[in-house]
Amino acid sequence: MSRRAAPRRVTMADRAAMAGREHSGVDLELAHAEALVVPQVDPAAARAEAAAAERVVRRRVAGAAEQRELLAMLGLRSADPAPPAPPRPIAHGTHRGYVAHQRRGEAACGECRAAHSAYTADRHRLTRVRRREARDA
Numbered sequence: 220m221s222r223r224a225a226p227r228r229v230t231m232a233d234r235a236a237m238a239g240r241e242h243s244g245v246d247l248e249l250a251h252a253e254a255l256v257v258p259q260v261d262p263a264a265a266r267a268e269a270a271a272a273e274r275v276v277r278r279r280v281a282g283a284a285e286q287r288e289l290l291a292m293l294g295l296r297s298a299d300p301a302p303p304a305p306p307r308p309i310a311h312g313t314h315r316g317y318v319a320h321q322r323r324g325e326a327a328c329g330e331c332r333a334a335h336s337a338y339t340a341d342r343h344r345l346t347r348v349r350r351r352e353a354r355d356a
């Protein structure tokens with residue numbers, strides 16, 4: 220007796236499988252995991268399932284661009300990459316500003332260098348005081 224698949228609507232899993240043919244990192248196993256994404260009446264359940272499906276994609280698909288593309292195909296995320304956040308302005312003349320310069324791989328400005336020197340000197344002074352107190356206690 221031959222079994223014939225009953226006609227059924229196209230599910231998220233089918234879409235993931237179709238996407239998988241074009242995505243080297245995606246396979247049928249993923250498609251089956253994507254079956255988690257089914258239309259839900261309860262918005263909380265829908266969010267939970269979307270989150271579960273997203274975790275699967277993030278875990279199994281290498282490459283941020285591929286992940287975004289697949290998530291977009293599944294209707295979970297926009298295909299457009301999030302625009303990079305504009306760099307926050309440096310608070311010059313502060314230790315924080317000095318650190319921000321460092322993080323950007325640039326030489327600190329004079330104001331920030333001075334603030335950093337003062338900060339470091341304060342820290343050393345504090346350490347000396349604490350050591351003395353510990354010794355004299």
Ligand SMILES: [Zn+2]
Nearest residue numbers: 311316328331
């Ligand atoms: Zn600065």
